[in-house]
Amino acid sequence: MKITLLPSSFGADARQHLTSYLVNGSVAIDAGSLGLYQTPAEQAAVRHVFVSHTHLDHWATLPVFLINVFDMGGAPVTLHASEIVLESLRQDVFNGRVWPKFLEMTHEGRRFVNVNTIAAGQTVQVEGLRITLVAVDHVVPTLGFILEDNAAAVVIPSDTAATTEIWQRADLTPNLKAVFLEATLPNNLAGLADVTKHLTPAGFVKEMQKVSRPVTFFAVHLSARAKDQVAAELLAHRLPNLKIADFGKAYEF
Numbered sequence: 001m002k003i004t005l006l007p008s009s010f011g012a013d014a015r016q017h018l019t020s021y022l023v024n025g026s027v028a029i030d031a032g033s034l035g036l037y038q039t040p041a042e043q044a045a046v047r048h049v050f051v052s053h054t055h056l057d058h059w060a061t062l063p064v065f066l067i068n069v070f071d072m073g074g075a076p077v078t079l080h081a082s083e084i085v086l087e088s089l090r091q092d093v094f095n096g097r098v099w100p101k102f103l104e105m106t107h108e109g110r111r112f113v114n115v116n117t118i119a120a121g122q123t124v125q126v127e128g129l130r131i132t133l134v135a136v137d138h139v140v141p142t143l144g145f146i147l148e149d150n151a152a153a154v155v156i157p158s159d160t161a162a163t164t165e166i167w168q169r170a171d172l173t174p175n176l177k178a179v180f181l182e183a184t185l186p187n188n189l190a191g192l193a194d195v196t197k198h199l200t201p202a203g204f205v206k207e208m209q210k211v212s213r214p215v216t217f218f219a220v221h222l223s224a225r226a227k228d229q230v231a232a233e234l235l236a237h238r239l240p241n242l243k244i245a246d247f248g249k250a251y252e253f
């Protein structure tokens with residue numbers, strides 16, 4: 001399984017403003033910067049997009065992506081999201097005012113996107129992957145993802161505060177290799193992290209202890225303003241299985 005945390009900034013000092021992962025080139029987990037990735041032809045290799053929650057940093061360029069790939073890859077792209085996310089995308093984004101009503105629209109008989117409503121507890125099979133959806137603990141309803149193929153499993157919890165179920169399930173998942181976990185705010189902003197239901201480096205390390213399997217934890221979603229401080233606080237724990245995820249790098253598991 002090949003996983004890339006897509007870049008979302010310009011210039012040499014890379015920061016993460018938006019969240020999207022590419023899995024094996026054909027599945028996207030979130031669409032923060034997906035519509036800015038390479039060329040429309042390369043974007044069209046993405047056949048399935050999963051959106052974890054309604055926050056803008058996780059779907060910001062989905063409208064651009066859908067324009068780019070319309071009619072490029074045969075069948076339309078499938079958008080997988082919970083009822084609450086789909087309702088927000090219909091009312092707030094694809095509403096005929098901010099952007100065309102792509103979730104319903106057809107052009108010359110062809111849909112812009114197929115929509116699949118997903119819910120916690122479900123497992124979806126796409127592109128040779130089994131993707132299990134687990135509710136995590138964020139300020140809005142949010143789905144985390146357990147991705148499995150025949151060789152490896154990877155957990156992407158998305159945005160979350162301290163949580164339980166996804167770690168219990170991760171521990172029961174054979175071939176678990178990696179977790180891409182958020183570490184948004186530095187330790188001195190723990191109060192803000194509590195209110196916004198994000199993790200600090202101290203909280204991140206506590207979550208690591210909830211998984212007994214030997215896996216690598218990649219820190220993601222570091223606040224663009226405080227990424228050096230967050231990274232330093234994480235690395236101060238000197239845990240060999242804790243790494244800061246690189247942008248644009250294809251991690252193979």
Ligand SMILES: [Zn+2]
Nearest residue numbers: 053055138159
């Ligand atoms: Zn969020």
Ligand SMILES: [Zn+2]
Nearest residue numbers: 019055057159
């Ligand atoms: Zn976020």
